[in-house]
Amino acid sequence: MRRWSALAFGTSFFAASAVFAATVATPQFGVFGVDISGMQPNIAPGDDFYAYVNGAWNSRTEIPSDQSGWGQFQVLRELSDSRTRDILEKAAADPSGAARKVGDLYASFMDEARIDARGAAPLKADLDPIAAITSPADLAVAFAKAGRNGVNVPILVGVGTDAKDPDHFVVTFAQGGLGLPDRDYYLIKDNPKYAVARVAYIAHVARTLGLAGIPDASAKAQAIFDLETRIAAAQWSRVESRQADKRYNPVATAELGAGFKGFDWASYLSSVGLDHETRVIVSQPSAIQGIAGLTTSTPLDTWKAYLSYHTISARVDVLPKAFVDEDFAFQQVLSGTPELKARWKRGVAFVNSGMGEAVGQLYVARYFPPQAKAKADALVANLLSAMRDRLERVSWMAPETKVKALRKLANFRVELGYPKHWRDYDALGIQRDDAYGNEVRFTQFDWDHDKAKLGTLADRGEWSATPQTVNAFARPSWDMITFPAAILQPPFFDPNADPAVNYGGIGAVIGHEISHHFDDQGRKYDEHGHLADWWTPDDITRFKAYTDRVVAQYSAYAPLPGVHVNGALTLGENMADLAGINVAHEAWLISLKGRTPPVIGGFTGEQRFFLGFGQVWRTKSRDSALQRQLATDPHTPGAWRPYVVRNVDAWYAAFGVKPGSRYYLAPADRIKVW
Numbered sequence: 001m002r003r004w005s006a007l008a009f010g011t012s013f014f015a016a017s018a019v020f021a022a023t024v025a026t027p028q029f030g031v032f033g034v035d036i037s038g039m040q041p042n043i044a045p046g047d048d049f050y051a052y053v054n055g056a057w058n059s060r061t062e063i064p065s066d067q068s069g070w071g072q073f074q075v076l077r078e079l080s081d082s083r084t085r086d087i088l089e090k091a092a093a094d095p096s097g098a099a100r101k102v103g104d105l106y107a108s109f110m111d112e113a114r115i116d117a118r119g120a121a122p123l124k125a126d127l128d129p130i131a132a133i134t135s136p137a138d139l140a141v142a143f144a145k146a147g148r149n150g151v152n153v154p155i156l157v158g159v160g161t162d163a164k165d166p167d168h169f170v171v172t173f174a175q176g177g178l179g180l181p182d183r184d185y186y187l188i189k190d191n192p193k194y195a196v197a198r199v200a201y202i203a204h205v206a207r208t209l210g211l212a213g214i215p216d217a218s219a220k221a222q223a224i225f226d227l228e229t230r231i232a233a234a235q236w237s238r239v240e241s242r243q244a245d246k247r248y249n250p251v252a253t254a255e256l257g258a259g260f261k262g263f264d265w266a267s268y269l270s271s272v273g274l275d276h277e278t279r280v281i282v283s284q285p286s287a288i289q290g291i292a293g294l295t296t297s298t299p300l301d302t303w304k305a306y307l308s309y310h311t312i313s314a315r316v317d318v319l320p321k322a323f324v325d326e327d328f329a330f331q332q333v334l335s336g337t338p339e340l341k342a343r344w345k346r347g348v349a350f351v352n353s354g355m356g357e358a359v360g361q362l363y364v365a366r367y368f369p370p371q372a373k374a375k376a377d378a379l380v381a382n383l384l385s386a387m388r389d390r391l392e393r394v395s396w397m398a399p400e401t402k403v404k405a406l407r408k409l410a411n412f413r414v415e416l417g418y419p420k421h422w423r424d425y426d427a428l429g430i431q432r433d434d435a436y437g438n439e440v441r442f443t444q445f446d447w448d449h450d451k452a453k454l455g456t457l458a459d460r461g462e463w464s465a466t467p468q469t470v471n472a473f474a475r476p477s478w479d480m481i482t483f484p485a486a487i488l489q490p491p492f493f494d495p496n497a498d499p500a501v502n503y504g505g506i507g508a509v510i511g512h513e514i515s516h517h518f519d520d521q522g523r524k525y526d527e528h529g530h531l532a533d534w535w536t537p538d539d540i541t542r543f544k545a546y547t548d549r550v551v552a553q554y555s556a557y558a559p560l561p562g563v564h565v566n567g568a569l570t571l572g573e574n575m576a577d578l579a580g581i582n583v584a585h586e587a588w589l590i591s592l593k594g595r596t597p598p599v600i601g602g603f604t605g606e607q608r609f610f611l612g613f614g615q616v617w618r619t620k621s622r623d624s625a626l627q628r629q630l631a632t633d634p635h636t637p638g639a640w641r642p643y644v645v646r647n648v649d650a651w652y653a654a655f656g657v658k659p660g661s662r663y664y665l666a667p668a669d670r671i672k673v674w
Contacts, residue, residue, distance in 0.1 A: 029490055032600045033497030033505075034611045038618065046661025049651075050642045053614030063620050066342065068335035071619035071638055072491060076470045080363075080486040081348045084468055087362045088351055101430050102351055102358050105442075108435040109318065109347040115435055116320045120212050122436035123312060123319070127212070130307045133300055140264035140295075142307055144271040150443040151314040153177050153307070154231050154291040155263070157272065159450040161458055162281070163248050163531035166477040169453040171274055174283040175235045175291065179205065179224075179313065181334060182632045183232035193627050197333055201225065204330035205309050211322055212312055220305035227294070227302055234290025239568045242634065244521045247283040248531055256280070263292035273451065317350060318435040336622030350435075354442035356466035357423040363468045364418045368485040373417050375495040376488055379502065379587070380414050383510050386586035390674045396542040401535050408479065408517065408527035413460070414510075415482045418467040421459070423449075472509050474516035476525040481513040491616050500597060500605045503588035504581075504612025511587070512580030515674060519575045520547050546673045550574050553671065559637045560623060563630055573635045577644045579674045581613055585650055606654035614642045647671045 030036050040055025051058070063070040091103030092110070126149075133139055147153045154177030162170040180186060180201055185194045206221035214220070241247065253275075256265040260282075269275045282288055295303070312319070316327045328340045351359055391397075391405050428445045430438050460478045465471060467485040474481050483506075490497065493506035516522045523543070526532045535543070554574050555567030567574070588609055597605025619638030621629070629637055645651040646663045647670045657664055 029494070029497065029501075030601065032603075032608060033490065033494055033501035034601075034603075034608065034615060035491070036601065038615065039611075044657075044661060045655040046652075046657035046664055048662065049610075049614060049645055050617065050639055053611055053642065054618045054639075057618050058620060061618075061620060063622060065339035066337060066345075068337045068625035069619060069621035072616050073470060073619075073638070076486065076489060079489075080468045080470055081345055083367055084348045084352070084359060084363060085344050087359065087366070088348065091362075095432070099358075099362060101425060101428070102355050102362075104430045104432040105354055105438055106347055106351050107432050108430070108438050109350045110343060111433070111435065112321065112343060114433060115318060118436070119320055120323075123212055123315065126311050126315070126440075127214075127308055130304050130311065133304050133307075135300075136296065137264045137267040139300060139303055140268040141271040142303075144268045146307055146311060146314075148272050148444070148447045149314070149440060151307075151310050152179070153310065154294070155268075155288060157274075159453055160281075161477050163244065163477055163525075166529040167458045167460075169456065169458065171277050171280040171454070172283060173280060173288060175231075175241075175287040177231050177291070177310070178228055178235075179310070180228070181628050183235045183237065184631050186229045186232035193624065198225070200330055200333040204326065207326050208312055208316075208323070209305070209309055211326060212308070214305070214308060220302075221309075223302045224306045224309055227298055227306055230294055230298075231291060234294070235287045236284040238632065238634070239566070241284060242521060242569070242572065244524045244531060247281075249282045249285050251280055251282050251285075253277055253280055259285075260288050260292040262294075262296040272447075277454065315436060315439065317346060318439050334624060334628055336624035350439070352466060352468065354438065355425055355428070355430075356468075357419070357463075358425050360418060360467035361422050363466075364485055368417050368467065368488070372488060372493075372495050376416050376483070376493060376506070379493075379507060379591075380416070380510060382587040382590045383507060383514060383583055384409065384412065384414075385590055386583045387511070387514050387674070389586065390583060394674060396539070396546075398536045398539050401539050404527055404534050405518065409514075411479045411527050412514070412517075413478070413480045415461075415463065415480065417483070417485045417488065419463040420461050472513050474513045474522065476517050476522045477529045477531075479517065479525075479527070479529045481510070481516075483510065483513075491612070498600060498605075498608055498612075499591055500588060500608040501612035503584050503591070504609040504614075505616050507584035507587055508577075508580045508613050508616075510580075511583035512576040514583065515576045515579030516572065518579070518674065519572045521572055543673075546671060547571060547575065549671050550578065554636055554640075557636070557640050557643070559626055559630060559640060563627065565630065565636050565640065570634055570636045574644070575673065577636075577641055578647055578671060581644055581648060582672075582674065584613075585609060585648065604654065606650060610645060610651055610654055613645070617642045 035057070038054055038057030040051055043052045043055055045052045061070060067074060088102060088106040091097060091099035092107040093103070094100070095103065097103070129145070130142055133142055143153050143155060144157070147155070147157050154175065156174045156176040158172045158174070159169050160172050162168050180197060185197055188194055202221050202225045205224055206217040209217035209220055251259060253265070253269060266275070269277070312323070313327070316323045324340070331337065388406065388409055391402060391409060394402065397405065429441050460480065463482060464475070465473060465482060465484055469484045470486045472481070472483045472487055487509070488506065491505050492509060493502055517525065523535065524531055526534045551567035551571055553567070554565045554570055557565045559565065600608065603611065617638045621637065626637060643663060646665050649667070649670065651657065
């Protein structure tokens with residue numbers, strides 16, 4: 001099954017526009033932008049700031065039955081999806097209109113009766129070539145075709161910017177191919193939740209193969225799992241894989257066969273039209289070496305079963321209900337979600353995946369007024385000023401490095417709302433009666449779009465997300481940060497709310513993304529976005545002393561009994577939270593221009609700033625989903641992110657937090673980097 005996920009820092013709630021009120025219930029944020037009813041004021045802020053801001057909300061909120069968790073991000077995503085649904089249903093009802101193609105794509109997915117009537121027949125065109133594999137060359141071609149078509153295979157191919165030459169593109173190879181969420185699910189034997197997931201996965205694979213009419217399903221499922229366990233053993237951990245410099249390994253295509261023996265690279269490259277490329281980047285060399293070896297040490301019949309299962313899994317969303325129900329039953333084990341999402345929600349995700357910018361263009365025209373963008377632009381200017389001031393004052397960075405850091409900040413590009421240029425979908429063929437074929441075609445279309453970039457100059461205005469995405473993104477290789485329209489809504493941003501709350505909400509998000517360019521990985525990119533060493537050795541040593549403290553602080557948090565946050569995996573996001581709230585607070589002070597903010601609703605301006613920050617992290621998760629997040633996600637779970645305030649002096653002053661409070665840190669123990 002195709003999986004859709006956000007890329008970086010997510011946030012949000014609703015948009016204060018009357019346009020939406022008719023279709024989506026609007027949460028109330030009081031007279032100044034904070035939902036007072038969700039607070040639990042009998043809890044001291046210093047004992048549990050999350051509960052103080054969000055305790056009543058937590059007590060009264062039930063996770064919807066089709067969600068693995070619930071919070072401000074999910075509420076805004078529901079709102080964005082509801083708006084998108086309205087756009088798509090109108091487009092589908094008017095086959096002669098300007099939005100005909102997105103309407104046809106949506107209609108093809110929503111025609112469940114036609115999909116059920118076709119049964120497993122659409123799989124034949126994809127499964128027959130796999131069944132015909134008789135040689136290592138055939139296997140390499142099958143890997144290439146599957147990867148190009150969005151199937152999760154052990155060697156993933158992509159086209160991305162060259163980290164050391166970000167104005168040009170290069171072919172990249174990376175590890176992949178696991179059906180469980182992470183290598184730990186295969187390799188850690190003493191975790192009972194992982195053990196349950198392993199048993200459920202083998203049974204799920206067998207049932208999926210059986211639905212497709214593939215014989216000996218149980219034996220093949222066990223062989224697939226055993227193969228994936230060997231793939232997992234070869235893979236890098238997520239902590240290793242987040243090291244930008246270690247992922248940059250240029251290899252001449254002529255040397256792939258010698259460096260990664262056992263795999264027919266010539267057949268692979270030729271079959272996807274990459275045989276003219278002279279150089280590629282291999283992200284995890286030892287993993288690709290191990291996987292290449294497995295292609296010859298593992299029987300072809302096992303590989304054929306493996307590719308068959310993963311091909312079915314990649315297309316399950318456009319297969320009959322029996323396949324969808326089987327896939328969801330397994331996903332329940334991983335997420336704990338009781339109920340499958342409504343078909344229209346899955347249809348919105350389907351269209352966003354296939355024609356996201358075409359939908360985004362319609363979304364922005366209806367739901368993102370120019371005045372909202374103008375106010376957000378002014379807020380961004382203050383945040384950049386605050387970051388510049390903090391860089392100028394930082395004491396641990398060498399003067400020559402500081403000059404380069406300030407030049408890097410001066411080169412920043414901030415994209416708000418939507419891209420300047422929309423993607424052209426004229427060449428994409430969409431048929432109203434063929435959901436399966438549409439997914440194959442738009443996946444191929446995406447691959448062709450990316451492959452066409454090779455040999456061209458990069459367009460640094462290109463987005464990696466759609467305007468209807470509730471998220472925000474940092475792209476260090478292009479010195480760029482992006483904030484789609486859908487996140488520029490309450491509680492993160494409301495042009496009519498108290499500025500203190502906006503700075504605590506979207507301000508901290510923007511500060512977070514700005515600082516990603518200076519975190520433990522972003523700092524490896526220079527003022528032009530090149531992967532380069534531009535810090536002195538002493539800078540790195542002093543910086544590491546801070547990052548070690550951040551790792552230790554977050555590793556002490558245990559969202560589940562005995563299961564701690566992985567401080568090394570979440571380091572970049574935690575550092576960005578730490579920087580983001582400090583930069584946002586200073587930017588808010590800049591915006592005041594020396595004025596004293598009024599008391600509103602009994603709260604000072606300082607208190608409202610931190611309340612605005614704390615309320616965006618309202619989050620509840622099912623235990624299985626939380627377990628998965630702790631193993632795989634570089635973000636600390638949302639309910640633990642507000643505790644970053646314990647490192648901020650202004651928070652102590654705002655709420656009178658004293659020694660003896662649970663989250664009190666002595667001034668010398670508060671981590672201050674930027």
